Amino acid sequence: MPKFAAGVVKFQKEVFPEKKELFERLAKGQAPEALFITCSDSRIETGLITQTDPGELFICRNAGNIVPPHDTHTGAMTASIEFAVAALKVPHIVICGHTHCGAMKGALNLGALDSMPHVRDWLSHTRAAVEIVEEIGAEMSDAERLQALTEHNVLIQLNHLRTHPAVAKALALGRVQLHGWVYDIEDGEVLAYDDAQKLFLPVSERYAAEVAKYVQQAHCAA
Numbered sequence: 001m002p003k004f005a006a007g008v009v010k011f012q013k014e015v016f017p018e019k020k021e022l023f024e025r026l027a028k029g030q031a032p033e034a035l036f037i038t039c040s041d042s043r044i045e046t047g048l049i050t051q052t053d054p055g056e057l058f059i060c061r062n063a064g065n066i067v068p069p070h071d072t073h074t075g076a077m078t079a080s081i082e083f084a085v086a087a088l089k090v091p092h093i094v095i096c097g098h099t100h101c102g103a104m105k106g107a108l109n110l111g112a113l114d115s116m117p118h119v120r121d122w123l124s125h126t127r128a129a130v131e132i133v134e135e136i137g138a139e140m141s142d143a144e145r146l147q148a149l150t151e152h153n154v155l156i157q158l159n160h161l162r163t164h165p166a167v168a169k170a171l172a173l174g175r176v177q178l179h180g181w182v183y184d185i186e187d188g189e190v191l192a193y194d195d196a197q198k199l200f201l202p203v204s205e206r207y208a209a210e211v212a213k214y215v216q217q218a219h220c221a222a
Ligand SMILES: [Zn+2]
Pocket: 039, 040, 041, 063, 064, 065, 098, 100, 101, 102, 103, 104
């Protein structure tokens, strides 16, 4: 039996009974706090990083945490974004890139992807970010260029996200907030884009006031 199948048995015997009330409540419906768009990379565990339970994040994953700009063609991302924003009315949307991303490495070297035409075509949605890094990255090391691309890709995908009608409407009515994050696999750091300063800051700094308020509420509730 593969390890992940044995894991299901362990979940049913040991984990599910402990959280039975949560799952019974979730069977009645979902009201996630965020649409969380991240890479398919196996090294990203969204529940672990954000310490959230089932029901709290509506998750869309694909290679490179890409959001194609809106057009009339219906795709998985288009439909999922529309559902999360128009039906579930998520108050937050996070696009979370990550370090050592294979998709970002591929985007820097599209010529090497001739044997994977779908990957190559998909990564064309990162083109603006690649061109930015080609412009600003002449003096950068390979690692710095990859980090710069990862960050600019998140910002470009946020721009694409704003072209989706449900998102544009929710933004205009002040019903949704957008967030650009980059998760560092090696040290657990999560950077978040600060619109005012135009740079990525640690989440602990970017959301210092919100985190302090949440910790205080949790303390009072305990
Ligand atoms: Zn990735």
